[in-house]
Amino acid sequence: MKRVLLTFFFLVSFIGFSQDTEDSAVEGELNATVINAQNGFPMVSVHVINLNKVVGTITDQDGTFTIPAAVNDTLYFTFLGFKSEKVRVTGDMFKFEGTEVALTELAYALEEVIVRPYQLTGYLEIDVKNLPINNAYQYSISGLQTSYEGGNKSPSAVTKVLGAILNPADLLRNLFGKKPKQMRKLQQMKQDDDIRDLLASKFDRETLTELLQLEKVDIEDILNNCNYSRSFINTANDLQILDAISSCYEEYRVLNRR
Known part of the structure; x- marks a missing residue:
């Protein structure tokens, strides 16, 4: 009985080790899609950066992108008006198609905007003296x-x-x-x-x-x-x-x- 249990645990450990080794060896071109978390629509021109390999790309008209990556690399997603996201690359992203990354829109409270911080008269000789140096x-x-x-x-x-x-x-x-x-x-x-x-x-x-x-x-x-x-x-x-x-x-x- 002890031999059976030892053999079983050995096989489980070996399979787990083999899986980890296989995942860590996965590297290549990663394909995925960026969508709006609120409506599920694809997002165009989102910047995607692989922080480990220091390479970047942007999403196309369908919200898709391709970037060099390996398992455990970190992808950084940024788009104006949306919360930036960091996503860790896993082996499943290479094995299965249809990986989606959702970005959440930020809510900004607009404050009063001063369009003319300096009182300009329209006369160059006077306005030049009023501008900061x-x-x-x-x-x-x-x-x-x-x-x-x-x-x-x-x-x-x-x-x-x-x-x-x-x-x-x-x-x-x-x-x-x-x-x-x-x-x-x-x-x-x-x-x-x-x-x-x-x-x-x-x-x-x-x-x-x-x-x-x-x-x-x-x-x-x-x-x-x-x-x-x-x-x-x-x-x-x-x-x-x-x-x-x-x-x-x-x-x-x-x-x-x-």
Whole structure:
């Protein structure tokens, strides 16, 4: 009786192990459809990103998409006015057709919108004097690849630039040295047109945090220490933020090799 039980448990364990091994080996082109959770209609132009492989695509007129994926990869779905979703890829998604991902519409409470924050008269000479001036001074350092935005006051700007000149390697090493995996994704993100198109339309840093696996505060810390102004950090779209981080990281790599 003991032998029978042992044999039974061995077979069950072996079958389970074989199934796990088979599922984990599944990789290829994944096909699925994105629908509106409220009405079941297919959704067009939804951005789909594989966070593991750092590749993206968009849904077609039928709401369908095809993307390179493997079991346990995470797909990130985003569409304006809908709640972003993360979905873990399973073996069944490859085995069976008809996989659907439902997105839920967000309800926004619209607040009063001020169309004209500045009182304009229509006379250029007068209106130019009333518009705010951006004092985000930029400085270029010979030997480095990008310029530096110093901030709202020139003395502070000069101080930051001098700090970067005196000890740039240590500054950047503290920023990027502890995040090698996240930073290696930067080049992949810059090369994917679908991801770049998505980031160019977003200002909330949500997609960036998912792709880089960083918190918003980490992104701001990187930009602050790379001498980008508060004005740039607050107003730039996600693609501009990506390019800024990437440029700063390339400087780190050059200085680190030296």
